[in-house]
Amino acid sequence: MIFDAIAGWLARRSVRRKMDRVFSRGRDPFGYEKLPYETGRLKAMEAALGDRRYASGLEIGCAEGVFTEKLAARAERLAALDVSPVALERARARLAGRPGVAFVEADVRDWPGPGAYACDLIVVGDVLYYLDKPMVRRTFEETFGRIRGWLAPGGLLVLAHGFAGPAERRIREGYRERFERLGLRLVSESAVGDPAVSGGVQCLVSCLAER
Ligand SMILES: C[S@@+](CC[C@H](N)C(=O)[O-])C[C@H]1O[C@@H](n2cnc3c(N)ncnc32)[C@H](O)[C@@H]1O
Numbered sequence: 300m301i302f303d304a305i306a307g308w309l310a311r312r313s314v315r316r317k318m319d320r321v322f323s324r325g326r327d328p329f330g331y332e333k334l335p336y337e338t339g340r341l342k343a344m345e346a347a348l349g350d351r352r353y354a355s356g357l358e359i360g361c362a363e364g365v366f367t368e369k370l371a372a373r374a375e376r377l378a379a380l381d382v383s384p385v386a387l388e389r390a391r392a393r394l395a396g397r398p399g400v401a402f403v404e405a406d407v408r409d410w411p412g413p414g415a416y417a418c419d420l421i422v423v424g425d426v427l428y429y430l431d432k433p434m435v436r437r438t439f440e441e442t443f444g445r446i447r448g449w450l451a452p453g454g455l456l457v458l459a460h461g462f463a464g465p466a467e468r469r470i471r472e473g474y475r476e477r478f479e480r481l482g483l484r485l486v487s488e489s490a491v492g493d494p495a496v497s498g499g500v501q502c503l504v505s506c507l508a509e510r
Pocket residue numbers: 314318329331359360361362363366380381382383386405406407408423424425426429430459
């Protein structure tokens with residue numbers, strides 16, 4: 300118990316520090332606005348939303364708000380959560396004045412959830428592998444059940460995680476399978492990006508809904 304608590308605290312502190320360091324290097328450290336792989340990946344994630352509008356969206360790991368902007372145009376109400384205050388400051392500036400958008404500084408592993416508003420859209424892009432660490436395995440596994448519990452009946456869950464090669468792809472499929480075991484149905488799945496031009500990296504975009 301004490302071991303879990305200490306390991307959890309260290310893991311949370313470590314990811315926050317790491318992400319703050321990355322974002323402190325300057326704007327757009329992941330190249331979301333300039334790298335063809337990233338722009339293609341975000342386009343595929345946007346296509347995965349379909350043409351419906353959402354009442355209550357949740358973006359886990361919103362970073363500087365590049366995809367948040369797309370989501371804000373599609374959801375009446377949007378919670379955009381990230382562990383990094385540095386990233387959130389830029390996301391807030393990017394979406395300043397947008398009604399219905401709330402930014403939340405939290406680690407998804409201990410965020411209490413959206414409260415009264417179950418979400419009819421949840422997007423988890425390139426986040427889960429930051430949580431997938433041996434010392435905090437139990438919390439990692441519990442996070443799937445917590446996210447699943449935040450999804451409203453009829454809601455859509457979009458997962459998008461980059462991978463390089465078959466072994467990493469299998470791990471990303473494992474994320475999706477955990478949600479399937481929790482009662483969600485796979486609606487669509489595709490590997491996005493040309494590995495020949497993106498250093499071998501592709502992104503597995505999976506859409507899941509209630510059975
Ligand atoms: C690689 S970026 C992905 C940004 C965006 N979701 C996308 O798909 O382009 C990962 C983001 O997840 C955030 N993050 C990592 N671990 C997190 C955690 N445990 N709780 C909340 N956010 C986390 C990081 O701070 C970072 O902004």
